[in-house]
Amino acid sequence: MPPSKSTTTSRDGTRIAVYDYGNPDAPTLICVHGYPDNASLWEPVAERLTADFHVVTYDVRGAGTSDQPSATSAYTLDRLQEDFEAVLEHTAPNQPVHVLAHDWGSIQAWHFITDPELQAKSASFTSISGPSLDHAGYFLRRRNRAALRQLLHSWYIFYFHLPWLPELAWRKGWAHRAFNRLEQQDAEENRSIGDYVHGMKLYRANVLPRLIRPAQRSTDVPVLAVSPDADPFVTTPLQTEIARWAPNLTVKVVRGGHWMPRNDPGLVAELVRQHTREVAGLEA
Template identity: 25%
Template sequence: MARLLHNLLLLTVGLTLKIRVMGYWSLIYGYCALCTGVALLKLGWNIILRPSTTFQWTVRETPPACLNDTSLGTHCYVRIKESGLRFHYVAAGERGKPLMLFLHGFPEFWFSWRHQLREFKSEFRVVAVDMRGYGESDLPSSTESYRLDYLVADIKDIVEYLGYNRCFLVGHDWGGIIAWLCAIHYPEMVTKLIVLNSPHPCVFTDYALHHPSQMLKSSYYFFFQLPYFPELMLSINDFKALKSLFTSRSTGISCKGRWLTTEDLEAYLHALSQPGALTGALNYFRNVFSVLPLSQSEVKSPVLLLWGERDAFLEQEMAEACRLYIRNHFRLNIISGASHWLQQDQPDIVNTLIWTFIKEGEGRKNYRNL
């Protein structure tokens, strides 16, 4: 009798868990289906109201002047023998000074670090990379080419081809994910890690699986798995959706004095309007479920995590949870009123906090490793 009751209890618990999981994923996929349906309705409505302009978009052939601003640095290229890909980057500061490497997020490119390139070139060799599939870097056509292990290997190879074996690594959004993984897999390469609005990958996975609110905020991950349709929705009406990401009240840059100028916005549209550019950027999401084996998930480098309080895509609670995976010094700063686009929204505060973090502990001169 006792054994029967025990088995019945186990069966009840098992069924409850399965029902909970099914309900959870039904909620997520139902929400994604709803969003896709709304997107289709909007598309149909636009076709009815503006049939001649809905499917129009302009490929920007001439880059705006701000992309050639010499105060930001010099445009350079490096071809990695292992992957065969050519990467574009903008570099400033004297060669031989410690390397500070910047990794951008979606849907950005090197230009998102313009305020930091000017700020840190006095004491660092600052390099802002166009990551694989972005800007003037090569855009592999295969979705498989954007696996996480390839993206991490790119950064290691770039650091080595720049003539360094260590760097101060700074990443935002997707660049933050890659920066975390670089620090985990190549701890000897990362002197200090600085991440903006991007939680440790394990924190994000665990939190999203247990908090529907975050999964709903990340529902676009599922939408982006669709072929062709996301590219269409992002480019119709001359990239209206992309413009909205940076300028709307809910998701855009919130600091009034830092709103993107018309020329700044054109810089983004120039990069993203090139043939294949949107597909390259979206292929990061289409490989987000690829598994990058982690023998350990702890980060040995000192870590600074900066977080915009008004991030529309990420729950703030994840920021503090990152502390569990840091073996070294960890500093978290949540910036009041700041949006997801932190380094552009509040550059003065971000730069000050980075300087403070860099100067903590051992001096910079100890890291002049070539």
């Protein structure tokens, strides 16, 4: 059954498209997608979880049918947090929610769940292939082999900071071919050129400031960090060596590539189901 669609408005006036998979009596699970995806990434996962959760997805600003602000400054993590808070108030204002996020969705969600006010509204967090940028800043300061290996995997981040060339490459199709060689995925029909072009502002607004001046952001929220072992973009140590910041941490290294929610939605659904049951004190 397709989700119902509605719109909520963030603090700065940005309209956010929200998709609700029903089951309002169940615990709410809010799913946050990454780059260059939109909320459709979560459809196969949501379909497997609607018996257990009130599943909510949304198009992050710049993606899907949400507004696409033109200013890079409109894509800071604080603005993204305001979007999440608007979705939270719109769909589950009176209960803690579970959070499932992937890629840049996880980067955002780490910012949310390390905010003292939002921690109280977060029952659990399942993170796939996405670190906190602040935690990454401290990780890279180690200057060891693991940090160097992650820098090599992160080459594309520096490329996205170049003027006009990355946008041209997406529009002409060159970048699609290059990135698809790294990990084959068949999802172009669910993405628009806007998802690719506007989403790069996420990198430009946040990465360098956070890596240069990372904040000490911690959380008591129960976290499941899922690291696919064949991820070409995010190494396992960056995602999992975070007990300093998230003491209530569970780590799962699984077989697969970066786009797990699309390529193995059944496994993602099962990991979420197990984690949330363990958090609730139930038998997994």
